[in-house]
Amino acid sequence: MASLLRTAGRARSVLARTNTQATSRRAPIAVQRRYASAAAAAVADSGEQSFFPDEPRAPTVQTAIPGPESKKAIERLSKVFDTRSLNMMADYSRSYGNYIADLDGNVLLDVYAQIASIPVGYNNASLQLAATSPEMASALINRPALGNFPQHDWADILEKGILSVAPKGLNQVFTSQSGSDANELAYKAAFMWKRQQQRGGPDAEFSAEDISSSMNNKAPGAPDLSILSFKSGFHGRLFGSLSTTRSKPIHKIDIPAFDWPQAPFPSLKYPLEDHAAENAKEEQRCLDETERIIKEWHAPPAAVIIEPIQSEGGDNHASPNFFRGLRELTKKLNVLFIVDEVQTGVGATGKFWAHEHWGLSSPPDMVTFSKKAQTAGYYFGNNDLRPNKPYRQFNTWMGDPARAILFRAIVQEIERLDLVNSTAATGTHLFGGLKRLAERYPKEIQNLRGQGQGTFIAWDSPRRDEVLKKAKGQGVNIGGSGDVAVRLRPMLIFQKHHADLLLERLEKVFQS
Structure with missing residues (x-):
């Protein structure tokens, strides 16, 4: 383990030497020192100080993509793994900063970042330091079942990482495995909160009918409640999250779904400054229809979930006025407001959380996150969103300390730069x-x-x-x-x- 450790001052140079030893005859990007002067020249032209001085000055395309070596690798992989959704076969040992490399010598400027999920660059030296620490090694080889056997420093890891960037007003977190999982857990929290209200509070016991009917998937134990989502929204591919996903049929075909409602998402006209009145009218139409659905749907919504920018569904935007109106509507109708920041969170919109652009009078009830955080979960602030009994919001892992340690390093890198x-x-x-x-x-x-x-x-x-x-x-x-x-x-x-x-x-x- 000691041989893997780096000091912060030597991290970048050690990373370069390590990559030289680890890769094949093609020298990794970080080691090709000629790039340093080329990148420096590009930065001098722009007047910026580069975050990755060793980057290439520009992309390099040597073959068609995929090239011959990539095709061989894809053919081999396809025998044991489904490659039909493959974008490109990457060589991460040669990828660096904003640039992703393949097996054929092609080096591309990556403005997709996998699926909006790489936060601070390929082979980031600061993240390598975190990844090779004794703390990370322990988290990996002794992976704790956090609900039953949390590690002694779990509170410290959360407070200095995930919770250090918690949205305003939300000071607690449930950690999870993925964005879909985070939304599923938020839905469960919403349903338990609603039924707890209906019973008279957290101290009210389950009735005999609650207990027996739940085992048969019948009400009242399995209540007729729902989550309202929006047309073209995307919230994941697990069963509950998929029932709220409305972006593409390919995600949903053949999968049984809950009979949950969808409301219209505003369809704005561009440029915005030329269509202000029309767009305001469209947003009010969508708010009015959302209110009608909440009041009339046969399975009352316990929560509304929405993305700040609908991503998978076509990058659809709405104004801060629309989201403020939606927040006020959920408060008026006693419905929880869940903001899905899986793709928009962690700085991509010029705020750490996209909903900070809205100027809400009160924070969302829950904010889900994943992707650039490299870990997942949902933030909340209301103690009533904690289940009233243990094991109700539970699984073996309940997140992953290794990924939480990585997010802490990501947060530190974001703040440092x-x-x-x-x-x-x-x-x-x-x-x-x-x-x-x-x-x-x-x-x-x-x-x-x-x-x-x-x-x-x-x-x-x-x-x-x-x-x-x-x-x-x-x-x-x-x-x-x-x-x-x-x-x-x-x-x-x-x-x-x-x-x-x-x-x-x-x-x-x-x-x-």
Whole structure:
């Protein structure tokens, strides 16, 4: 173990030497010192101080993607694992900072970050320090079943990591395995809270009928309650979360689902400044319909769940006024308000949590998180959202201390480099460049959206899939959402000089 430890001052150079020893004849990106001077030149041009000085100056495309070596690896993998959703075969030993490498010598600027899930760069030296610590080794090899056997320093890990960035007003957390799992647990908490209210409080005992009917999946033990979600929303692929997912049929076909309601999500017109009255009317229509559904649905909603920006469903936005109205509506109707920040959380919108843009009069009841946090769970503040008895919100692991340790290191890196403010500034620069491109190529960039939302930017393209494919040929890994949206999900270390590289290559795609 001692041989793996690094000191903070030597972390980057040790990382480079370690990668040299670990990889094949192709030297890893971090070790190719010629990149350091090239990247420095690019940074000097932009006036920025680079977060990853050893990055390449620009992408490198040497073969078609996938190339011959990747094709061999994919063919081998496909014999034992489903590869039909594969984006590209990555070589993480050669990936660094904002750049993802493959097996054929291609090095792409990654503005997709896996699926919006890499926070502070590939092979980040600070995260390597956390990953090779004795604390991490213990968490990995002695993985605690946290509900029964939490490790002695679990409170310290939570307080200095996950809870140190808790949304305002939410000072407790239930940790979990994934974003879908986090939402499932939040739903369970909402149902237990509602039934607890109906019984008269946390001290009221279950009736004999509650107990017996629950074992037969019948009311009142299995109550006729629901979770309200929104059209085009995405909240996961487990059974409860899938019943609230409305983004794509492929996720839902053949899977039994709960009869839960969906409300309309505002369909805004762009540019926003030209359609202010129409958009305000549309948002009020959606709020009115949401209120009607909550009051009339045959299985009353215990909670409403919503994404600050609908991501999988097409990068759909709404104004802060809409979300403030929804919060007031849930308070009026005694329904919990769950904000799904699995994709929007951890700095991508220029705030640590996207709902901070809204200016709510009171915090959400629960906020779920995962992806860039590298761990998962939901925040809450109301003690009544704790189950009134043990084992009601429970599984073997109840999260993972190893991932919580990693999130703590991510938080420290974000604070050290001021990455949330950096993302806000980079997003302003990038949006301005995309706006200029949209003026030159109006058929290629339609309904540009995400202004003031950091790098959480998207637009619609009538030839979206072709654009994504051609972008790879230009050395950019980029993603889509919904039917026609191109979505940007760069890491928090994405800077203005990276944005300029992206804009330059997008223009080449549009010209082709």
